[in-house]
Amino acid sequence: MLALSSNSEAGRRLRAKRERLHLSIRRVAQMSQKIAHEKNDPAFFVPHNWISDLENGKSKPRLLPRFHSLSLIYDCDINEILAAFGLNIADLGNERGHISLPHTHLSGLPRAQSDPRVVATPQLPLKLPLQQTNLVHRMFQGLGEMAFFLLQQAGPQEVLYGYVGTDDYTLDPIIRPGAFVQIDPEQNKVIRGMWPSEHERPVYFVELRDNRYAVCWCELEGNYLLLVPSPKSPVPIRHLRYPQDADIVGRVVGFAHLIAPLHSKTGAAPPPGSNIVEP
Numbered sequence: 001m002l003a004l005s006s007n008s009e010a011g012r013r014l015r016a017k018r019e020r021l022h023l024s025i026r027r028v029a030q031m032s033q034k035i036a037h038e039k040n041d042p043a044f045f046v047p048h049n050w051i052s053d054l055e056n057g058k059s060k061p062r063l064l065p066r067f068h069s070l071s072l073i074y075d076c077d078i079n080e081i082l083a084a085f086g087l088n089i090a091d092l093g094n095e096r097g098h099i100s101l102p103h104t105h106l107s108g109l110p111r112a113q114s115d116p117r118v119v120a121t122p123q124l125p126l127k128l129p130l131q132q133t134n135l136v137h138r139m140f141q142g143l144g145e146m147a148f149f150l151l152q153q154a155g156p157q158e159v160l161y162g163y164v165g166t167d168d169y170t171l172d173p174i175i176r177p178g179a180f181v182q183i184d185p186e187q188n189k190v191i192r193g194m195w196p197s198e199h200e201r202p203v204y205f206v207e208l209r210d211n212r213y214a215v216c217w218c219e220l221e222g223n224y225l226l227l228v229p230s231p232k233s234p235v236p237i238r239h240l241r242y243p244q245d246a247d248i249v250g251r252v253v254g255f256a257h258l259i260a261p262l263h264s265k266t267g268a269a270p271p272p273g274s275n276i277v278e279p
Contacts, residue, residue, distance in 0.1 A: 020105065032044060106205075163178075173230070179256060188248045190248070204217070204252065
């Protein structure tokens with residue numbers, strides 16, 4: 001049996017994940033409060049002082065080893081035990097898109113076919129009606145989340161996934177803030193040329209040296225990489241030394257995003273100016 005990571009090592013890993021997203025501890029606590037409110041369960045709230053203690057190795061989740069023992073004793077999957085207490089791991093994929101993060105980053109979504117619980121190819125239809133407009137949940141029963149539609153399209157090749165931060169308007173309205181993008185890391189060179197339309201111009205996922213990312217069009221001018229926004233974007237063109245200050249992760253080959261907010265289950269009033277006709 002593998003030994004559990006030390007508290008300090010586990011804390012460092014969690015801190016690295018938080019800092020990768022440029023989130024403060026208090027911001028994480030605020031976001032967890034929103035989750036607790038939506039689930040109507042205060043147990044989902046994560047206090048900022050608990051996060052701090054966890055990252056500094058002063059605390060650790062004490063119930064997890066007990067669930068591990070029960071899983072071994074009862075000869076069942078630990079996820080089955082967690083689900084019995086309302087922690088259904090299968091729901092994480094569907095809920096991931098409900099959390100709005102401000103900064104663009106590489107997503108924690110699994111790479112194509114890396115996790116059989118996410119993409120179980122033998123259980124998916126071999127021939128899909130991609131020529132016709134259809135409901136995704138009818139085409140991919142069990143996936144549910146639009147980001148996983150991209151996973152199915154990837155095939156066996158190696159791909160990455162990114163998330164466009166809610167503050168990133170670089171390619172808006174072509175690729176909107178909050179979108180998931182699919183990235184081909186093999187296409188990491190800027191293609192020069194004239195494009196019939198902006199929709200056919202190659203889009204790139206670029207890593208900056210301050211642990212930030214950008215989704216944009218790219219041009220090369222001498223030793224500089226130009227991060228080019230869409231014509232309607234409020235973001236200016238950025239000039240970066242290349243490759244000293246920027247690295248092209250790959251070309252964006254697909255994206256998925258909402259085009260309207262989901263209806264709130266709390267029965268919130270529609271936005272001003274809406275004209276909704278009740279049946």
